[in-house]
Amino acid sequence: MNTSPSVRHCPAMLISAPASGQGKTTITAALAAYYRSQNRKVSVFKTGPDFIDPQILAHASGRPVYQLDLWMMGEAHCRDLLYRAAAEADVILIEGVMGLYDGDSSSADLAQALSVPVAAVIDAQGMAQTFAAVAYGLAHYRPHLRFSGVIANKVGSPGHAGLLQEALPEDMPLLAALSKDADIALPSRHLGLLQADEIGDLDRRLARAAKLLTESAPCRLPEPVAFAPVATTPTPRLLAGKRIGIARDSAFSFIYQANLDCLQAMGAELCFFSPLTDTELPEVDSLYLPGGYPELHLMALADNRAMKQALHDHHRAGKPIYAECGGFLYLLETLTDKQGQSAAMTGLLPGRATMQNRLVNLGMHSLQLEHGEIRGHSFHHSLLETDKEASTVSIPQRNRSQGEQFFRVGSLQASYLHTYFPFNPQQAAGFFQ
Structure with missing residues:
Protein backbone atom coordinates (compact mmCIF):
# COMPACT_ATOMS: atom_id res chain seq x y z
CA MET A 1 0.00 0.00 0.00
CA ASN A 2 1.42 3.37 -1.08
CA THR A 3 1.03 5.93 1.73
CA SER A 4 3.42 8.55 0.35
CA PRO A 5 2.03 12.11 0.10
CA SER A 6 0.56 12.99 -3.25
CA VAL A 7 0.93 16.02 -5.48
CA ARG A 8 -1.59 18.74 -4.67
CA HIS A 9 -3.13 21.05 -7.25
CA CYS A 10 -4.26 24.58 -6.46
CA PRO A 11 -4.79 27.72 -8.56
CA ALA A 12 -1.82 30.00 -7.90
CA MET A 13 0.09 32.97 -9.25
CA LEU A 14 2.90 35.31 -8.25
CA ILE A 15 1.88 38.94 -8.58
CA SER A 16 4.80 41.09 -9.72
CA ALA A 17 5.32 44.37 -11.62
CA PRO A 18 7.85 46.34 -13.67
CA ALA A 19 8.87 48.30 -10.54
CA SER A 20 7.94 49.22 -7.00
CA GLY A 21 4.98 51.55 -6.66
CA GLN A 22 2.86 49.89 -9.35
CA GLY A 23 0.25 48.71 -6.84
CA LYS A 24 1.23 45.09 -6.09
CA THR A 25 0.01 45.15 -2.49
CA THR A 26 -3.26 46.89 -3.33
CA ILE A 27 -3.95 44.45 -6.17
CA THR A 28 -2.99 41.36 -4.15
CA ALA A 29 -5.14 42.49 -1.21
CA ALA A 30 -8.01 43.31 -3.55
CA LEU A 31 -7.79 39.87 -5.19
CA ALA A 32 -7.67 38.18 -1.78
CA ALA A 33 -10.72 40.15 -0.64
CA TYR A 34 -12.54 39.38 -3.89
CA TYR A 35 -11.90 35.62 -3.79
CA ARG A 36 -12.77 35.57 -0.10
CA SER A 37 -16.07 37.28 -0.89
CA GLN A 38 -16.70 34.37 -3.30
CA ASN A 39 -16.36 31.98 -0.31
CA ARG A 40 -12.96 30.76 -1.43
CA LYS A 41 -10.14 30.09 1.02
CA VAL A 42 -7.20 32.28 0.05
CA SER A 43 -3.61 31.66 1.16
CA VAL A 44 -1.33 34.64 0.58
CA PHE A 45 2.46 34.76 0.68
CA LYS A 46 4.87 37.71 0.47
CA THR A 47 8.17 37.54 -1.38
CA GLY A 48 11.14 38.58 0.74
CA PRO A 49 11.49 39.81 4.31
CA ASP A 50 8.50 42.05 4.88
CA PHE A 51 6.33 42.59 7.95
CA ILE A 52 3.93 45.39 6.98
CA ASP A 53 2.48 44.23 3.65
CA PRO A 54 1.64 40.82 5.17
CA GLN A 55 -0.50 42.55 7.81
CA ILE A 56 -2.62 44.09 5.03
CA LEU A 57 -2.75 40.81 3.12
CA ALA A 58 -3.68 38.82 6.24
CA HIS A 59 -6.51 41.24 6.92
CA ALA A 60 -7.77 40.85 3.35
CA SER A 61 -7.53 37.06 3.25
CA GLY A 62 -8.52 36.33 6.85
CA ARG A 63 -5.54 33.96 7.18
CA PRO A 64 -1.91 34.26 8.33
CA VAL A 65 0.56 35.34 5.66
CA TYR A 66 3.97 33.70 5.28
CA GLN A 67 7.15 34.90 3.61
CA LEU A 68 8.92 33.19 0.70
CA ASP A 69 12.60 33.85 0.09
CA LEU A 70 15.05 31.47 -1.56
CA TRP A 71 18.12 32.69 0.34
CA MET A 72 16.71 33.42 3.80
CA MET A 73 14.57 30.30 3.95
CA GLY A 74 15.87 27.87 1.37
CA GLU A 75 13.95 26.49 -1.62
CA ALA A 76 12.82 23.29 0.12
CA HIS A 77 11.20 25.23 2.96
CA CYS A 78 9.44 27.53 0.46
CA ARG A 79 8.12 24.50 -1.41
CA ASP A 80 6.91 22.89 1.81
CA LEU A 81 4.96 26.00 2.82
CA LEU A 82 3.22 26.09 -0.56
CA TYR A 83 2.50 22.36 -0.43
CA ARG A 84 0.89 22.77 2.99
CA ALA A 85 -1.14 25.75 1.78
CA ALA A 86 -2.39 23.82 -1.25
CA ALA A 87 -3.96 21.24 1.07
CA GLU A 88 -6.61 23.67 2.30
CA ALA A 89 -6.62 26.72 0.01
CA ASP A 90 -8.80 27.32 -3.03
CA VAL A 91 -6.33 29.85 -4.42
CA ILE A 92 -2.74 30.84 -3.59
CA LEU A 93 -1.48 34.38 -4.19
CA ILE A 94 2.17 35.41 -3.83
CA GLU A 95 3.00 39.11 -3.77
CA GLY A 96 6.37 39.83 -5.36
CA VAL A 97 8.98 42.39 -4.32
CA MET A 98 10.26 45.41 -6.28
CA GLY A 99 10.29 44.78 -10.05
CA LEU A 100 9.96 41.27 -11.47
CA TYR A 101 13.67 40.83 -12.22
CA ASP A 102 15.15 43.07 -9.50
CA GLY A 103 17.56 41.73 -6.89
CA ASP A 104 19.88 38.76 -6.50
CA SER A 105 16.94 36.59 -5.43
CA SER A 106 14.22 38.19 -7.54
CA SER A 107 10.52 37.51 -7.86
CA ALA A 108 11.29 35.90 -11.22
CA ASP A 109 13.85 33.62 -9.55
CA LEU A 110 11.26 32.58 -6.97
CA ALA A 111 8.52 32.02 -9.55
CA GLN A 112 10.80 29.93 -11.73
CA ALA A 113 12.18 27.87 -8.85
CA LEU A 114 8.70 27.11 -7.52
CA SER A 115 7.06 26.71 -10.96
CA VAL A 116 4.42 29.33 -10.18
CA PRO A 117 3.20 31.51 -13.10
CA VAL A 118 3.59 35.29 -12.94
CA ALA A 119 0.86 37.89 -13.26
CA ALA A 120 2.26 41.35 -13.98
CA VAL A 121 0.63 44.40 -12.39
CA ILE A 122 1.15 47.43 -14.62
CA ASP A 123 0.09 50.98 -13.80
CA ALA A 124 -1.95 51.77 -16.92
CA GLN A 125 -2.29 55.51 -16.39
CA GLY A 126 -1.57 57.38 -19.62
CA MET A 127 -0.95 54.17 -21.59
CA ALA A 128 -2.69 52.26 -24.36
CA GLN A 129 -0.68 50.00 -26.71
CA THR A 130 2.53 50.64 -24.76
CA PHE A 131 0.89 48.72 -21.90
CA ALA A 132 1.11 45.60 -24.09
CA ALA A 133 4.73 46.33 -24.99
CA VAL A 134 5.72 46.50 -21.31
CA ALA A 135 3.82 43.29 -20.61
CA TYR A 136 5.43 41.54 -23.58
CA GLY A 137 8.90 42.58 -22.42
CA LEU A 138 8.32 41.28 -18.90
CA ALA A 139 7.01 37.98 -20.22
CA HIS A 140 9.82 37.36 -22.70
CA TYR A 141 12.88 38.86 -21.00
CA ARG A 142 13.71 35.47 -19.47
CA PRO A 143 13.02 32.25 -21.40
CA HIS A 144 10.92 29.55 -19.73
CA LEU A 145 9.38 31.88 -17.12
CA ARG A 146 5.71 30.94 -16.84
CA PHE A 147 3.49 33.95 -17.45
CA SER A 148 -0.22 33.77 -16.72
CA GLY A 149 -1.25 37.25 -17.82
CA VAL A 150 -1.51 40.91 -16.89
CA ILE A 151 -3.41 42.94 -14.29
CA ALA A 152 -4.05 46.56 -15.17
CA ASN A 153 -3.99 49.07 -12.31
CA LYS A 154 -5.45 52.60 -12.25
CA VAL A 155 -7.59 52.04 -15.33
CA GLY A 156 -9.55 55.10 -16.42
CA SER A 157 -12.75 53.43 -17.66
CA PRO A 158 -14.18 50.17 -19.06
CA GLY A 159 -13.29 51.53 -22.47
CA HIS A 160 -9.69 52.01 -21.39
CA ALA A 161 -9.62 48.43 -20.08
CA GLY A 162 -10.95 47.21 -23.43
CA LEU A 163 -8.25 49.13 -25.28
CA LEU A 164 -5.56 47.53 -23.11
CA GLN A 165 -6.98 44.07 -23.67
CA GLU A 166 -7.11 44.54 -27.44
CA ALA A 167 -3.45 45.52 -27.49
CA LEU A 168 -2.29 42.39 -25.68
CA PRO A 169 -1.20 39.31 -27.62
CA GLU A 170 -3.78 36.53 -27.82
CA ASP A 171 -1.78 34.29 -25.49
CA MET A 172 -1.55 36.99 -22.79
CA PRO A 173 -4.93 37.53 -21.12
CA LEU A 174 -5.96 40.56 -19.08
CA LEU A 175 -6.63 38.78 -15.79
CA ALA A 176 -8.17 41.77 -14.03
CA ALA A 177 -8.38 45.54 -14.15
CA LEU A 178 -8.61 47.89 -11.19
CA SER A 179 -10.07 51.34 -11.75
CA LYS A 180 -8.27 54.43 -10.51
CA ASP A 181 -9.85 55.42 -7.21
CA ALA A 182 -8.31 57.49 -4.42
CA ASP A 183 -10.53 55.76 -1.86
CA ILE A 184 -8.62 52.47 -2.15
CA ALA A 185 -5.10 53.90 -1.74
CA LEU A 186 -3.14 52.53 1.21
CA PRO A 187 -1.40 55.21 3.35
CA SER A 188 2.32 54.90 4.12
CA ARG A 189 5.24 56.17 6.24
CA HIS A 190 9.05 55.79 6.31
CA LEU A 191 9.20 51.97 6.52
CA GLY A 192 6.33 51.40 4.08
CA LEU A 193 2.56 51.15 4.41
CA LEU A 194 0.78 51.89 7.65
CA GLN A 195 0.11 48.77 9.71
CA ALA A 196 -3.27 47.15 9.16
CA ASP A 197 -4.70 48.11 12.56
CA GLU A 198 -3.71 51.74 11.97
CA ILE A 199 -5.95 52.05 8.90
CA GLY A 200 -9.36 52.56 10.48
CA ASP A 201 -11.34 52.07 7.27
CA LEU A 202 -9.27 49.22 5.82
CA ASP A 203 -12.30 46.94 5.44
CA ARG A 204 -14.08 49.61 3.41
CA ARG A 205 -11.04 50.21 1.20
CA LEU A 206 -10.59 46.49 0.53
CA ALA A 207 -14.27 45.95 -0.19
CA ARG A 208 -14.22 48.89 -2.60
CA ALA A 209 -11.09 47.56 -4.34
CA ALA A 210 -12.59 44.07 -4.64
CA LYS A 211 -15.73 45.53 -6.22
CA LEU A 212 -13.76 47.66 -8.68
CA LEU A 213 -11.83 44.58 -9.86
CA THR A 214 -14.94 43.25 -11.56
CA GLU A 215 -16.20 46.47 -13.16
CA SER A 216 -13.67 46.94 -15.98
CA ALA A 217 -12.72 43.34 -16.80
CA PRO A 218 -13.57 39.82 -15.59
CA CYS A 219 -11.54 38.73 -12.56
CA ARG A 220 -10.25 35.31 -13.54
CA LEU A 221 -9.11 32.55 -11.24
CA PRO A 222 -5.47 31.51 -11.83
CA GLU A 223 -4.68 28.18 -13.46
CA PRO A 224 -4.01 25.22 -11.11
CA VAL A 225 -0.37 24.58 -10.18
CA ALA A 226 1.01 21.21 -9.10
CA PHE A 227 2.75 21.32 -5.71
CA ALA A 228 4.85 18.26 -4.89
CA PRO A 229 5.55 17.04 -1.33
CA VAL A 230 8.89 17.90 0.24
CA ALA A 231 10.95 15.71 2.55
CA THR A 232 11.24 17.53 5.88
CA THR A 233 12.94 16.90 9.20
CA PRO A 234 10.73 17.02 12.30
CA THR A 235 11.36 20.13 14.40
CA PRO A 236 13.19 19.15 17.61
CA ARG A 237 11.19 19.78 20.80
CA LEU A 238 13.93 21.86 22.35
CA LEU A 239 11.57 24.25 24.14
CA ALA A 240 9.13 21.74 25.61
CA GLY A 241 7.65 23.11 28.82
CA LYS A 242 8.97 26.65 28.24
Missing part, protein backbone atom coordinates in the same frame (compact mmCIF):
# COMPACT_ATOMS: atom_id res chain seq x y z
CA ARG A 243 6.68 29.70 28.32
CA ILE A 244 7.82 32.57 26.11
CA GLY A 245 6.40 36.06 26.52
CA ILE A 246 6.23 37.98 23.23
CA ALA A 247 5.81 41.75 23.01
CA ARG A 248 2.98 42.53 20.62
CA ASP A 249 1.27 45.90 20.22
CA SER A 250 1.46 48.89 17.87
CA ALA A 251 5.09 49.51 18.90
CA PHE A 252 6.25 45.89 18.49
CA SER A 253 4.57 44.00 15.68
CA PHE A 254 7.26 42.94 13.19
CA ILE A 255 7.28 39.19 13.62
CA TYR A 256 7.18 36.30 11.17
CA GLN A 257 4.25 33.95 11.62
CA ALA A 258 6.74 31.18 10.78
CA ASN A 259 8.81 32.18 13.83
CA LEU A 260 5.78 31.72 16.09
CA ASP A 261 5.02 28.38 14.43
CA CYS A 262 8.62 27.28 14.92
CA LEU A 263 8.62 28.12 18.63
CA GLN A 264 5.37 26.21 19.11
CA ALA A 265 6.68 23.26 17.09
CA MET A 266 9.63 23.14 19.49
CA GLY A 267 7.15 22.79 22.36
CA ALA A 268 7.02 26.38 23.65
CA GLU A 269 3.84 27.93 25.01
CA LEU A 270 3.45 31.48 23.72
CA CYS A 271 1.79 34.36 25.53
CA PHE A 272 1.67 38.00 24.50
CA PHE A 273 2.02 41.25 26.37
CA SER A 274 2.19 44.98 25.61
CA PRO A 275 5.16 47.10 26.71
CA LEU A 276 2.95 50.10 25.95
CA THR A 277 0.06 49.35 28.28
CA ASP A 278 0.86 46.39 30.57
CA THR A 279 2.48 47.09 33.93
CA GLU A 280 3.82 43.59 34.53
CA LEU A 281 5.13 40.64 32.58
CA PRO A 282 3.23 37.37 32.27
CA GLU A 283 4.68 34.38 34.12
CA VAL A 284 7.26 33.28 31.57
CA ASP A 285 10.68 31.65 31.26
CA SER A 286 11.92 33.84 28.37
CA LEU A 287 11.06 37.02 26.48
CA TYR A 288 10.96 37.87 22.77
CA LEU A 289 10.99 41.59 21.85
CA PRO A 290 10.43 41.82 18.08
CA GLY A 291 10.83 44.83 15.83
CA GLY A 292 8.32 47.58 15.21
CA TYR A 293 7.95 51.32 15.71
CA PRO A 294 9.15 52.22 19.22
CA GLU A 295 10.16 55.65 17.88
CA LEU A 296 6.47 56.46 17.33
CA HIS A 297 5.63 55.66 20.96
CA LEU A 298 8.56 57.20 22.82
CA MET A 299 6.76 58.78 25.74
CA ALA A 300 4.35 55.88 26.30
CA LEU A 301 7.30 53.48 26.51
CA ALA A 302 9.36 55.86 28.65
CA ASP A 303 6.48 56.56 31.05
CA ASN A 304 5.68 52.88 31.62
CA ARG A 305 8.24 52.56 34.41
CA ALA A 306 6.53 49.49 35.85
CA MET A 307 7.16 47.54 32.64
CA LYS A 308 10.78 48.70 32.49
CA GLN A 309 11.26 47.56 36.07
CA ALA A 310 9.66 44.20 35.26
CA LEU A 311 12.14 43.73 32.43
CA HIS A 312 15.03 44.54 34.77
CA ASP A 313 13.71 42.02 37.30
CA HIS A 314 13.38 39.37 34.58
CA HIS A 315 16.97 39.98 33.45
CA ARG A 316 18.31 40.08 37.01
CA ALA A 317 16.79 36.64 37.56
CA GLY A 318 18.95 35.30 34.73
CA LYS A 319 16.01 34.64 32.40
CA PRO A 320 16.64 34.96 28.64
CA ILE A 321 15.65 38.00 26.61
CA TYR A 322 15.96 38.01 22.82
CA ALA A 323 15.40 41.32 20.99
CA GLU A 324 15.37 42.36 17.33
CA CYS A 325 15.58 45.86 15.80
CA GLY A 326 12.77 47.84 17.47
CA GLY A 327 12.94 45.53 20.48
CA PHE A 328 16.71 46.11 20.52
CA LEU A 329 16.15 49.90 20.55
CA TYR A 330 13.80 49.51 23.51
CA LEU A 331 16.60 47.86 25.51
CA LEU A 332 18.98 50.83 25.04
CA GLU A 333 19.38 53.77 27.41
CA THR A 334 17.74 56.38 25.16
CA LEU A 335 16.00 56.62 21.80
CA THR A 336 15.67 59.90 19.87
CA ASP A 337 13.08 60.39 17.14
CA LYS A 338 13.42 62.41 13.91
CA GLN A 339 12.09 65.52 15.62
CA GLY A 340 14.90 65.40 18.15
CA GLN A 341 12.78 64.26 21.08
CA SER A 342 14.66 61.81 23.34
CA ALA A 343 13.21 59.42 25.88
CA ALA A 344 14.60 56.93 28.36
CA MET A 345 14.20 53.30 27.36
CA THR A 346 14.91 50.30 29.61
CA GLY A 347 18.69 50.76 29.88
CA LEU A 348 19.43 47.04 29.84
CA LEU A 349 21.96 47.65 27.07
CA PRO A 350 24.43 50.56 27.18
CA GLY A 351 23.96 52.88 24.22
CA ARG A 352 21.79 55.38 22.41
CA ALA A 353 20.00 55.35 19.07
CA THR A 354 18.85 58.28 16.95
CA MET A 355 16.39 58.12 14.08
CA GLN A 356 17.79 59.37 10.76
CA ASN A 357 16.08 60.88 7.72
CA ARG A 358 17.48 58.16 5.51
CA LEU A 359 17.91 54.41 5.57
CA VAL A 360 20.97 53.37 7.62
CA ASN A 361 21.19 49.68 6.68
CA LEU A 362 19.28 47.30 4.43
CA GLY A 363 19.81 43.76 3.26
CA MET A 364 20.08 40.07 4.00
CA HIS A 365 22.52 38.86 6.64
CA SER A 366 24.06 35.63 7.87
CA LEU A 367 24.86 35.28 11.56
CA GLN A 368 27.17 32.60 12.96
CA LEU A 369 26.42 31.65 16.57
CA GLU A 370 26.96 28.68 18.90
CA HIS A 371 24.51 26.43 17.09
CA GLY A 372 25.51 27.34 13.56
CA GLU A 373 24.25 29.79 10.97
CA ILE A 374 20.95 31.60 11.15
CA ARG A 375 19.77 34.00 8.45
CA GLY A 376 17.72 37.14 8.47
CA HIS A 377 17.59 40.73 7.31
CA SER A 378 18.26 44.28 8.41
CA PHE A 379 16.12 47.35 7.59
CA HIS A 380 16.39 50.38 9.87
CA HIS A 381 16.58 54.19 9.94
CA SER A 382 18.27 54.52 13.33
CA LEU A 383 21.95 55.06 14.13
CA LEU A 384 23.46 53.34 17.16
CA GLU A 385 26.08 54.81 19.49
CA THR A 386 27.51 52.45 22.09
CA ASP A 387 30.74 51.62 23.86
CA LYS A 388 29.60 48.04 24.33
CA GLU A 389 31.71 45.54 22.40
CA ALA A 390 29.71 43.21 20.16
CA SER A 391 30.08 39.48 20.67
CA THR A 392 30.00 38.99 16.89
CA VAL A 393 29.01 40.78 13.68
CA SER A 394 26.74 39.52 10.91
CA ILE A 395 27.88 38.97 7.33
CA PRO A 396 25.84 41.06 4.84
CA GLN A 397 24.95 39.63 1.44
CA ARG A 398 24.93 43.00 -0.33
CA ASN A 399 28.22 44.73 -1.04
CA ARG A 400 26.88 48.09 0.10
CA SER A 401 25.42 46.80 3.37
CA GLN A 402 27.33 46.78 6.62
CA GLY A 403 27.42 43.98 9.17
CA GLU A 404 25.14 44.26 12.19
CA GLN A 405 26.60 43.95 15.69
CA PHE A 406 25.19 41.19 17.88
CA PHE A 407 25.27 41.93 21.61
CA ARG A 408 25.12 39.83 24.75
CA VAL A 409 24.67 40.98 28.34
CA GLY A 410 24.23 37.95 30.55
CA SER A 411 21.13 36.11 29.36
CA LEU A 412 20.17 38.99 27.04
CA GLN A 413 20.86 38.74 23.28
CA ALA A 414 20.02 41.53 20.85
CA SER A 415 20.79 43.11 17.47
CA TYR A 416 19.19 44.97 14.59
CA LEU A 417 18.66 41.69 12.72
CA HIS A 418 15.26 40.11 12.14
CA THR A 419 16.16 36.41 12.12
CA TYR A 420 14.17 33.59 10.51
CA PHE A 421 13.86 30.84 13.13
CA PRO A 422 12.95 27.86 10.87
CA PHE A 423 16.28 28.20 9.06
CA ASN A 424 18.00 26.89 12.22
CA PRO A 425 15.55 25.86 14.96
CA GLN A 426 18.39 24.77 17.24
CA GLN A 427 19.87 28.28 17.20
CA ALA A 428 16.41 29.83 17.57
CA ALA A 429 15.89 27.72 20.68
CA GLY A 430 19.25 28.99 21.96
CA PHE A 431 17.84 32.51 22.10
CA PHE A 432 15.33 31.40 24.74
CA GLN A 433 17.17 28.77 26.78
